[in-house]
Amino acid sequence: MIVLAALAVLLPFLGAVGGLLLGPRLSPAFDFTRRRGPELFAVVPVGIMTVLTGIVAFQQWWDPGVRDRVFATVPTGTMPIEFGLSVDGLAAVVAFMVGCVALAVQVYSVSYLKDEPRYSSYAAFISLFTAAMLLVVYADDLMVLYVGWEIMGLCSYFLIGHHWEEAANSRAAVKAFLTTRVGDVGFLLGAIVLAVGAHSFQISTIMRNLEKIPHGTLVAATLLILVGVAGKSAQFPLHTWLPDAMAGPTPISALIHAATMVAAGVYVVARLYPAFVAAPVSLAVLGVMASISMVGAACAALAQRDLKRVLAYSTISQLGYMAAGLAVGAKSAAMFHLITHGAFKALLFLAAGSVIHTVGSNLLSEMGGLRQAMPVTFVTMTIGYAALAGLPPASGFFSKDSIIEAAQLTAFHGGEIIEPSINATIPGWVSWIVYLSLLGTAALTAAYVSRAWLMTFFGAGPDGAHEAPPLMSRTLVALAVPALVLGFFGLGAAELQPHFGSAGLSLIFVAAGAAVVVLAWRDDPVLDPARRLGPVRTLFERAFYVDDLYDLTVVRPVRRLASVVAGADRTVVDATVESTVPAARGLGRLVSLPQGGNPQTYLTGVLAGAVLLVLAVVALT
Amino acid sequence: MHATYPVVVSALLFSIGVYGVLARRNAILVLMAAELMLNAVNLNLVTFDVLWQDRLHGGQVLTLFTIVIAAAEVGLGLAIILLLFRNRQNIDIDRQDALSEGNQ
Numbered sequence: 001m002i003v004l005a006a007l008a009v010l011l012p013f014l015g016a017v018g019g020l021l022l023g024p025r026l027s028p029a030f031d032f033t034r035r036r037g038p039e040l041f042a043v044v045p046v047g048i049m050t051v052l053t054g055i056v057a058f059q060q061w062w063d064p065g066v067r068d069r070v071f072a073t074v075p076t077g078t079m080p081i082e083f084g085l086s087v088d089g090l091a092a093v094v095a096f097m098v099g100c101v102a103l104a105v106q107v108y109s110v111s112y113l114k115d116e117p118r119y120s121s122y123a124a125f126i127s128l129f130t131a132a133m134l135l136v137v138y139a140d141d142l143m144v145l146y147v148g149w150e151i152m153g154l155c156s157y158f159l160i161g162h163h164w165e166e167a168a169n170s171r172a173a174v175k176a177f178l179t180t181r182v183g184d185v186g187f188l189l190g191a192i193v194l195a196v197g198a199h200s201f202q203i204s205t206i207m208r209n210l211e212k213i214p215h216g217t218l219v220a221a222t223l224l225i226l227v228g229v230a231g232k233s234a235q236f237p238l239h240t241w242l243p244d245a246m247a248g249p250t251p252i253s254a255l256i257h258a259a260t261m262v263a264a265g266v267y268v269v270a271r272l273y274p275a276f277v278a279a280p281v282s283l284a285v286l287g288v289m290a291s292i293s294m295v296g297a298a299c300a301a302l303a304q305r306d307l308k309r310v311l312a313y314s315t316i317s318q319l320g321y322m323a324a325g326l327a328v329g330a331k332s333a334a335m336f337h338l339i340t341h342g343a344f345k346a347l348l349f350l351a352a353g354s355v356i357h358t359v360g361s362n363l364l365s366e367m368g369g370l371r372q373a374m375p376v377t378f379v380t381m382t383i384g385y386a387a388l389a390g391l392p393p394a395s396g397f398f399s400k401d402s403i404i405e406a407a408q409l410t411a412f413h414g415g416e417i418i419e420p421s422i423n424a425t426i427p428g429w430v431s432w433i434v435y436l437s438l439l440g441t442a443a444l445t446a447a448y449v450s451r452a453w454l455m456t457f458f459g460a461g462p463d464g465a466h467e468a469p470p471l472m473s474r475t476l477v478a479l480a481v482p483a484l485v486l487g488f489f490g491l492g493a494a495e496l497q498p499h500f501g502s503a504g505l506s507l508i509f510v511a512a513g514a515a516v517v518v519l520a521w522r523d524d525p526v527l528d529p530a531r532r533l534g535p536v537r538t539l540f541e542r543a544f545y546v547d548d549l550y551d552l553t554v555v556r557p558v559r560r561l562a563s564v565v566a567g568a569d570r571t572v573v574d575a576t577v578e579s580t581v582p583a584a585r586g587l588g589r590l591v592s593l594p595q596g597g598n599p600q601t602y603l604t605g606v607l608a609g610a611v612l613l614v615l616a617v618v619a620l621t
Numbered sequence: 622m623h624a625t626y627p628v629v630v631s632a633l634l635f636s637i638g639v640y641g642v643l644a645r646r647n648a649i650l651v652l653m654a655a656e657l658m659l660n661a662v663n664l665n666l667v668t669f670d671v672l673w674q675d676r677l678h679g680g681q682v683l684t685l686f687t688i689v690i691a692a693a694e695v696g697l698g699l700a701i702i703l704l705l706f707r708n709r710q711n712i713d714i715d716r717q718d719a720l721s722e723g724n725q
Contacts, residue, residue, distance in 0.1 A: 597721025600714060604643050 001059050002069040005085050005138050008052040008095065012102070013131035015045030019124035039110050042123030046106045046130060050099035053092075053134070060092035068140050068204060079195060082202050086140035090335055094267055095137045097339050100482070101259035101346045102130040104475050108350050109251045111471035112357065122162055126255060129155035133260040137267065142191040142201045145268070149187065149232070152261055153180045159256075160248040172247035179241040183231015187268075190224030193217060194275065207274045215279070222275055222282035225268065226289070233265025233319045236293040240547050242316055243300075246308040246362075250353030253308060257315040258346035263338055266322045270338075273331050280424045287327030287430045291437035294320025296544060298444035302451065303530045303540035306362045307352050310452050313543070314388060315345060317441055321403055324434045327426065329417035330406030336490050337399035344387035344396055344483035351381035351476055354468035355456060364455045365528065371457040373465035376473040378457050380480040387483045389449040390442060390510055398487030398498060404438050405502040411435040442506045446513030451529050454517070459525040627668040634661035648705065648712040652698045659691045 019041035060067075068086035087095075106126060113119050132155060135148030154177075161173025191201075197213035198206040210218070229235065234242035242262070246253055256262060269276060269286070276282050294317045301313035318341050325334030354377045359367050371378040387396035409418045415428040467473060490496035520529040530537055542548065594605065634657055641654025663684045670680025706712050 595721060597718025598715060599717075599720070600643050607639065607643065 001056060002067050002085055002087060004052045005056050005087050005095070005134075006071065008049045008056065008099070009085075009131055009134045009138060011045040011049045011052070011131075012127040012134070015041055016124040016128035016131065019120055019127065039119075039123070041120075042127060043103075043106050043110065046099070046103050046127055049130070049134070050096075050103045053095045053099040056087060057092040057096040060087060060089050064089055066204070070140075079199060079201055081143045082141050083144055084140040084202065085138040086204060087138060090270060091137050093339060094263070094335070095134055097342045098130060098133050098137060098259045098263070101342055102126065102133075102255065104346060104350065104479055105251045105255045105259075108254075108353070108472055108475040109249075111469045112251055112353060113249060118162070122159070122249070125155050125158050126252075129159065129255060129260050133264060136264050140203055142195055142203060142206070145203070145271075146188060146191060149228075149264060149268075150184065152232075152264060153177060153184060156180070156245070156256060156261055159252040160245045162248055162252065166247075169247040172241075172244040176241040176245050179238055180231045183228045183238050185228075186224045186226070186231070187228020190221045190226075190228060193224060194221035194272075197221065203271065207272075210274055210278050213278075218275060219279045219281050222272070222279045223285060225272065226282055226286060229265035229269055229286075229323075230289060231265070232268075233262050233323070234293075234316050235265070235289050235319060235323060236296060237546070239293060239297065239316050240543075240550060243309050243312040243543070246306070246312050250308065250349055250356060253312070254346045254349035254353070257312070257349060258342040262315060262319055263342060266319060266326065266334065266338055269323070269326050270331055270335055273326070276326070277329075277422050277424045280426050283327050283329075283424060284426045284430045286323055287426060287434045290320040290323035290327055291433050292320075293317065294324065294441045295437050295444070298441045298448065299540045300543040301448040302444060303533060303537045305364055305528075305541070307355065307364050307367065307452060307456065308349075308362050310364070310448060311345070311348055311352060314445065314448065317445065318345070318388070321400060321438065321441070324438055325403035325406060328403075328407045328410040328431060328434055329419040329422045329424065330403055331419075331422075332493060333399065333402035333406055333496060336496055337396075337403055340387065340395035340399040340483070340486050343479060343486055344384045344394070347380060347476060347479040347483045348384040348388065350472070350479065351377050351384060354472055354476065355381075357468055357472070358465045359462055364452065366462060367456045368459040368462075368526075369457070370465055374467050376467055376476060380473075380476040381456070382453065383480045383484050385449045385453050387487075389446045389514070390506065392503075392507075393487065394484055395482070395487035397503075398490050398496065400442070401498045401503045401506060402490065402496045404435075404442070404506050405499055407431065407435040407438050408502050439506060439509050443509040443513035446510040447517045450514040450517040451521070454521045454525075455528065458521075624668060624672050627664055631661040631664040631668070634658070634664065646713050646715055648702045648714050649699075651714060652695065652702070655698075656691060656695065659687055663687055 022041075066086060066088045068084055070082045070084035072083040074081040074083060106123065109119075109123065109126065113122060116122065129152060132148040132151035136145050136152070139145035139148060157173050157177040160176050161170045164170040164173070194206060194213075194217075195201045197217040198209040200206055200209070213221075227238075231238045242257075245256060248256075276286070297313040297316035297320065301310045301317065304310045304313060318337070322334040322337050322341070325331070325337060354374065355367060355370060356362055358370070358374065361367075383394060387394035390397045390400040392398075406419075410416065410426070411428075411431040411434070415426045415431040417424050417426070468476075517529045520532045530540075533540060539545070594601070638654045638656075638658030638661060641657065642651055645651050645654060666680040666684045666687070668680075670678055670684075702712050705717070709717075
């Protein structure tokens with residue numbers, strides 16, 4: 001089975017290499033299928049990979065247990081890097097989710113980017129992205145995991161900057177790359193500290209040797225890894241790249257937000273969860289970070305004018321949910337939310353892509369009244385929104401509710417995590433902050449979801465809107481099914497079943513949030529309900545000026561330093577070198593004077609030299 | 622015979638040769654001057670061979686050797702001078718300054 005997992009990692013990688021190297025050249029060879037070569041290269045490996053991950057997940061479900069194998073050992077002198085994969089239940093399910101979303105994105109992109117000249121490289125990078133994510137999911141070695149982690153950063157850079165002709169897009173790509181890079185440094189250091197503490201890079205060995213690691217080392221390692229998680233999973237304070245990453249094509253947003261990239265951060269915390277449990281300080285930090293991210297991002301989502309930015313902030317907010325779930329010990333609930341979020345966020349982004357495709361603009365104010373013109377998109381997107389807001393029976397309700405319930409239990413027990421397998425206590429105030437933020441975010445989520453839903457599909461809208469091409473709308477339907485019913489799969493596990501008390505409470509919050517927006521909208525369906533926010537609106541729309549703060553404290557000082565360094569290079573280093581030029585030139589002219597071209601002159605010189613030498617020898621001896 | 626006479630003659634011959642190589646303009650005369658220098662050396666070789674009664678007559682052997690080399694050298698040199706004349710219509714050494722920097 002582990003071979004199937006390895007093949008699942010390898011196939012999209014080979015597809016990417018093939019697509020990059022041969023894609024456009026194969027086009028004539030595949031004319032008989034009426035499809036171009038790159039599309040086959042894009043869809044077929046990812047399709048087979050999805051089937052493989054499905055088989056792996058099925059086997060894991062049929063016969064649970066951890067399967068691992070080391071394929072190669074890289075000797076490093078001290079701790080060898082074991083190139084191995086390990087599949088447990090969590091990895092199998094997450095990998096299957098990644099496979100499904102990646103396949104949906106590839107199929108959707110065939111239609112979405114039909115006339116794109118650089119489709120071949122685009123599709124190849126999606127495949128590479130997917131391969132890297134699967135490597136992160138299946139890896140049994142911190143360094144192997146880190147390889148996948150870095151390839152994802154690279155692919156996100158290329159894909160966000162796919163339309164690099166516009167300066168804003170390539171700036172967004174650079175921003176995403178640099179911001180996640182800050183986190184990656186933390187992750188690498190954390191991984192090394194952890195590995196040095198446990199004398200092994202192998203995750204399973206590290207988890208077995210946790211007691212032998214000094215507590216201080218463990219805290220340092222997990223905190224450093226959290227920096228990496230904040231970077232990849234777009235948590236405060238490294239979240240600013242994600243909204244800007246909307247510059248990429250919409251299917252890329254779906255891929256980054258649902259299956260790859262951002263899921264990797266949360267997944268890594270779950271993967272290394274025993275280490276975090278052994279260092280509750282890190283859990284508390286994770287909880288605070290998650291609370292700030294989810295509330296702040298939900299507020300920001302409430303006031304955005306751009307549909308994709310609304311969804312981007314909602315991703316930050318939902319990742320905050322998962323991180324909060326991990327912080328209060330609800331690991332399975334958090335991973336459940338990761339899966340359902342993958343389904344409904346992919347659906348939402350692809351549906352938003354259909355809307356943008358038709359309307360020709362990202363701005364909410366230019367949309368409206370699309371429910372008649374785009375019935376499939378309307379229904380599927382409504383399902384996605386319901387799941388995002390946590391309305392039963394959509395999947396988001398179940399996963400969100402199990403997180404809120406775990407947070408409630410922890411908060412009521414003063415921060416002691418009530419989970420039989422977990423023996424840890426986080427500070428009581430942290431658990432309360434997490435719990436209240438979760439409830440508040442539930443209301444805020446309902447509010448921004450209602451606003452986006454009403455402004456897209458109701459009221460007056462553009463003329464001439466039409467349903468998306470069949471390949472796109474069929475993908476939407478295929479994703480809407482899991483977004484709707486995935487929640488019921490959690491009913492089998494005791495910790496994922498909804499309970500009346502907490503579910504009712506969160507539903508009250510959801511209803512309140514939605515009601516406020518609907519009431520504000522009913523006054524005047526043409527206007528934006530966010531106008532009721534008044535002066536706070538600008539604050540929310542600019543996401544609490546975090547970007548401006550970073551601009552002021554990081555970007556500008558760095559730029560100034562860069563210009564100082566560049567100036568020093570010009571005026572000191574270059575000038576020093578250049579000032580020697582006239583001297584060297586003059587010297588050269590002087591030295592070349594005897595080179596007159598007449599060999600007799602040269603011979604005279606040689607003779608004179610010989611005579612002088614002889615005289616010198618005679619005189620000195 | 623005292624060794625001074627042939628040595629002085631050879632020194633004179635050599636000096637004339639040096640002067641010719643350094644000062645003459647005509648390439649053929651320069652070649653001849655070089656021959657003069659070679660012959661000055663030959664004279665020295667023969668002189669000291671006789672003077673020291675060398676049993677193996679190394680000086681004479683070497684002289685013959687030099688003469689052969691000189692013949693070959695003259696052949697080569699004259700060929701070069703011929704080619705030079707064909708290409709440039711002169712054999713004036715002062716004017717063969719292709720090796721100069723070009724700015725003089």
